[in-house]
Amino acid sequence: MSGKINKALLPLSWLYGLGVWVRNKLFDWRFLPVETFDAPIISVGNLAAGGTGKTPHTEYLIRLLKRRYRVAVLSRGYKRKTRGFILADEHADSHSIGDEPCQMHRKFPDVTVAVDSNRRRGIRNLLDFPETQRPEVILLDDAFQHRYVKPSLSILLTDSRRPFDEDYLLPAGRLREPARNAKRADIVVFTKQVQMTKQPSAQADLTFNSQFAYKGLLPVFPEKSAAQKENMERLKKESFSFLLLTGLAHPEDLIQYLEKYTSRLQTMIYPDHHDFSRKDILKITNIFNRIPNKDKLIITSEKDAARLTHNPHIGEEIKGSIYYAPIEVVFEPEEEKLFIQKIENHVTNFKRNRIVAETTDTRKH
Secondary structure (H helix, E strand, C coil): CCCCCCHHHHHHHHHHHHHHHHHHHHHHCCCCCCECCCCCEEEEEECECCCCCHHHHHHHHHHHHCCCCCEEEEECCCCCCCCCCEECCCCCCHHHHCHHHHHHHHHCCCCEEEECCCHHHHHHHHHCCCCCCCCCEEEEECCCCCCCECCCEEEEEEECCCCHHHCCECCCCCECCCHHHHHHCCEEEEECCCCCCCCCCCCCCEEEEEEEEECCEEECCHHHCCCCCECHHHHHHCCCEEEEEECCCCCHHHHHHHHCCCCCEEEEECCCCCCCCHHHHHHHHHHHHHCCCCCEEEEEEHHHHHHHCCCCCCCHHHHCCEEEECEEEEECHHHHHHHHHHHHHHHHHHHHHHHHHHHHHHHHC
């Protein structure tokens, strides 16, 4: 298992676990309200605190479903500087809706993206849209612990290098709730697989494995960059230097990817969701300018790019040199067929059952 367990903190984990148990029992016994909705609500979440790949998997579902349905994504908008329900528009940025929603809004402008820490209110607002705009499927980002909403389908992600059944509760480990609570999920996906080895799990109806694939480099500021897409093999051949700039929970995968294409890699690692200040940008610019190689780029993650795009402190002289590495989820072909079938059947059957129920209700009246 990768990552450390701080056994000295286990007593605090037991206390934390007691609080989680009480909270979940209040939902199980209906002392706290649990609401269902008359629409397919697909939740993507995890048991661990960050770093399992919720956003890339949510984007996979967007690509899959938007071909046939009106899709909306609802997130709480972690670390945004706003409150309440906000619908992403042309003015949206990471400050108004958060990093991940901003990233998804930029990539899928034809998909509705909204944020609200009160997911029930957010779903109601989305379902109150006019019929021609109302979403037919709603994806809940990072909602496994948000039990006020009962999704019609729950997808649980776990890092294959530190799966939930080999981890401990916070603060000794990384789990937000015990591994046994994975039984609430309909699907478990073991992410970041190095090899597509089937992971046994008796805690969900279906278990899948996924990998992450980086797709070259794209400019953070396209209007300032000479190349609208950089080929990694060309950069390797021409011995480019990279300055990696990230605010990720786990940047190791991106580091390993870049190390395949350069022996000249410097890293500037900041905390997850870091909001780069004027001082940060000045330091980054100075370090980049001191790299002796004339062939050099600043590389960042796709999530960080959502913040940097609207950062007022970035000077014009480096904008053309800043690129990000887009990431996509990859399944083994046979597993992918089954995964797609599971998702599509769920949405189709939900809609068919709703039509039958509405027809039956009409006949009664």
